[in-house]
Amino acid sequence: MICGHCKQRPANVTVTQIQNEQKVERHYCEICAAQFHPFQFEASNEPVSIHQFISNWLNFLPASTTKEIKQATEKKTTNCPTCGLTYRQFLKQGKFGCENCYETFSGQLPQLLERIQAGTKHVGFKEQTISIEKIKYQIETLREQLQRAILAEHFEDAAKFRDEIRLLESKVNLGGEEQS
Amino acid sequence: MNIEHFLTNANPSWMRNEDDSDIVISTRIRLARNIARTRFPNSFTEEEAQGIEDELMNALFSHEKNPYHFSHFPIKDLPQLQRQILVEKHLISPNLANRKKIGSVFLTEDESFSIMVNEEDHIRIQCLACGMHIEDAFEKARKIDRYLSQHITYAYQERFGYLTSCPTNVGTGLRASVMLHLPALTFTKQMNALIQMMTRLGMVVRGIYGEGSENLGSVYQISNQITLGKSELDILQELRDVVEQVIKKEQSARKALLIRAPSTLEDRLSRSLGTLKYAKILSSEEAASCLSNIRLGVSLGLLEPISQSRLNECMLLIQPGFIQQYVGTTLQPAERDMYRAKLLQDKLRQQDESFNNGEKGEDSI
Ligand SMILES: [Zn+2]
Ligand SMILES: [Zn+2]
Numbered sequence: 093m094i095c096g097h098c099k100q101r102p103a104n105v106t107v108t109q110i111q112n113e114q115k116v117e118r119h120y121c122e123i124c125a126a127q128f129h130p131f132q133f134e135a136s137n138e139p140v141s142i143h144q145f146i147s148n149w150l151n152f153l154p155a156s157t158t159k160e161i162k163q164a165t166e167k168k169t170t171n172c173p174t175c176g177l178t179y180r181q182f183l184k185q186g187k188f189g190c191e192n193c194y195e196t197f198s199g200q201l202p203q204l205l206e207r208i209q210a211g212t213k214h215v216g217f218k219e220q221t222i223s224i225e226k227i228k229y230q231i232e233t234l235r236e237q238l239q240r241a242i243l244a245e246h247f248e249d250a251a252k253f254r255d256e257i258r259l260l261e262s263k264v265n266l267g268g269e270e271q272s
Numbered sequence: 273m274n275i276e277h278f279l280t281n282a283n284p285s286w287m288r289n290e291d292d293s294d295i296v297i298s299t300r301i302r303l304a305r306n307i308a309r310t311r312f313p314n315s316f317t318e319e320e321a322q323g324i325e326d327e328l329m330n331a332l333f334s335h336e337k338n339p340y341h342f343s344h345f346p347i348k349d350l351p352q353l354q355r356q357i358l359v360e361k362h363l364i365s366p367n368l369a370n371r372k373k374i375g376s377v378f379l380t381e382d383e384s385f386s387i388m389v390n391e392e393d394h395i396r397i398q399c400l401a402c403g404m405h406i407e408d409a410f411e412k413a414r415k416i417d418r419y420l421s422q423h424i425t426y427a428y429q430e431r432f433g434y435l436t437s438c439p440t441n442v443g444t445g446l447r448a449s450v451m452l453h454l455p456a457l458t459f460t461k462q463m464n465a466l467i468q469m470m471t472r473l474g475m476v477v478r479g480i481y482g483e484g485s486e487n488l489g490s491v492y493q494i495s496n497q498i499t500l501g502k503s504e505l506d507i508l509q510e511l512r513d514v515v516e517q518v519i520k521k522e523q524s525a526r527k528a529l530l531i532r533a534p535s536t537l538e539d540r541l542s543r544s545l546g547t548l549k550y551a552k553i554l555s556s557e558e559a560a561s562c563l564s565n566i567r568l569g570v571s572l573g574l575l576e577p578i579s580q581s582r583l584n585e586c587m588l589l590i591q592p593g594f595i596q597q598y599v600g601t602t603l604q605p606a607e608r609d610m611y612r613a614k615l616l617q618d619k620l621r622q623q624d625e626s627f628n629n630g631e632k633g634e635d636s637i
Contacts, residue, residue, distance in 0.1 A: 175312075187312070188437055189314060204439060209498055209501050210474065210498045211500060211501020213431060217444070219434070229422045229423075
């Protein structure tokens with residue numbers, strides 16, 4: 093069978109398109125098939141695997157489509173949801189708007205950090221250990237509140253404090269295990 | 273503690289220089305921290321800014337076990353001149369002094385600790401120490417850091433460490449600097465090559481009177497550039513190594529000067545003393561350079577001894593904010609130059625008197 097588009101190369105890709113709720117089968121060569129937009133397809137005559145087809149399709153996409161996709165993905169990834177900063181704005185001012193920017197731009201950051209830092213990963217003190225100290229401090233405060241609630245015979249409050257203490261204590265135990 | 277205390281004291285403990293080192297003047301440690309789930313100062317709202325101020329107030333004032341006694345000063349309450357003096361004393365940054373939005377500083381009485389709030393980051397903990405006490409100052413700053421982290425949840429992530437406004441501070445958030453007096457390396461024109469070498473080693477060299485004041489009074493500040501990918505202790509060790517190398521180079525340059533041109537050197541240094549004692553008009557550049565020469569002369573034994581802390585005090589006093597504070601009114605630049613000359617003469621006379629009375633200098637106890 094000859095390719096239905098260029099009518100030159102042998103057709104070894106079968107593309108199934110839905111047109112007006114009608115299933116239409118078309119037969120293309122690899123090269124022509126790779127130039128079309130998203131469609132349902134079935135690979136026939138085995139020489140072209142589905143993976144190959146997809147990668148071909150991506151590579152052969154017309155330039156305008158590539159640009160659109162790039163813009164769409166850029167829009168999706170480079171606008172910090174918390175502070176609204178775009179990567180371009182960041183590059184201009186050199187400052188982040190919030191801690192989430194690190195997450196938002198985590199794709200582009202390593203290249204930047206490699207140039208200005210000694211690495212792209214923190215190897216210094218961990219805040220984790222400090223968090224445990226902090227939880228312990230919270231527990232201490234809650235215990236005092238619990239005592240006061242019991243003395244004042246506010247048993248509902250006391251029960252609430254007791255539950256909070258239990259929850260925090262389990263966190264301390266978990267954190268302790270992670271560290272050892 | 274009243275703001276006056278911080279404005280009039282030109283001899284803070286961290287400039288007293290107990291170990292009398294004649295090259296290293298002081299050490300500064302700074303930790304940049306931010307509060308979790310709150311936007312950074314360049315994009316937060318007034319309410320968020322106030323919330324941060326309140327959180328810090330709460331952490332530093334309302335806990336019984338708080339080991340620190342800070343005084344708190346909102347920047348907007350301070351007139352321009354007072355802000356300028358705090359900048360000249362290195363207690364706040366020019367950035368905080370010029371801030372339009374909410375910002376403040378917490379200071380301890382001896383001025384060795386300052387915590388800037390809502391500068392470029394929510395929190396900047398600073399510890400100042402005289403001489404070269406890098407690890408010691410770091411431990412002290414770390415202690416405040418740990419204390420604060422018990423009451424505040426920091427913006428922190430496994431991967432990038434402490435999250436900061438600027439990617440040049442992320443990771444440890446640590447900037448360690450040592451202030452050095454390097455007149456012989458400056459005279460012998462070795463500083464440029466040295467600065468280039470230090471830059472390659474990941475160090476930044478700056479003048480103390482702000483950016484662009486590189487060799488004003490031959491006082492330089494060397495700090496680490498890298499904050500991510502290295503541990504705090506490695507950063508401090510590398511800074512120490514570089515500083516020790518620089519000290520050795522300065523010492524050998526001083527020896528070389530003494531051997532090669534002793535009389536030229538002595539003439540130059542003595543002239544500087546003469547200028548400070550008798551000049552009627554002194555620009556800040558000339559004053560800084562004379563003070564540098566006197567410091568070198570004293571250190572080499574070519575001039576009569578003057579205590580390091582007196583020289584440090586003079587170094588602070590020649591700055592425009594201090595002069596106006598001393599005189600008690602705002603001055604035009606030309607007037608400042610006159611008062612600068614007078615002020616330095618007063619200080620040097622005080623020094624002479626304390627020596628004549630058989631004391632070794634009032635503050636070298
Ligand atoms: Zn074809
Ligand atoms: Zn953001």
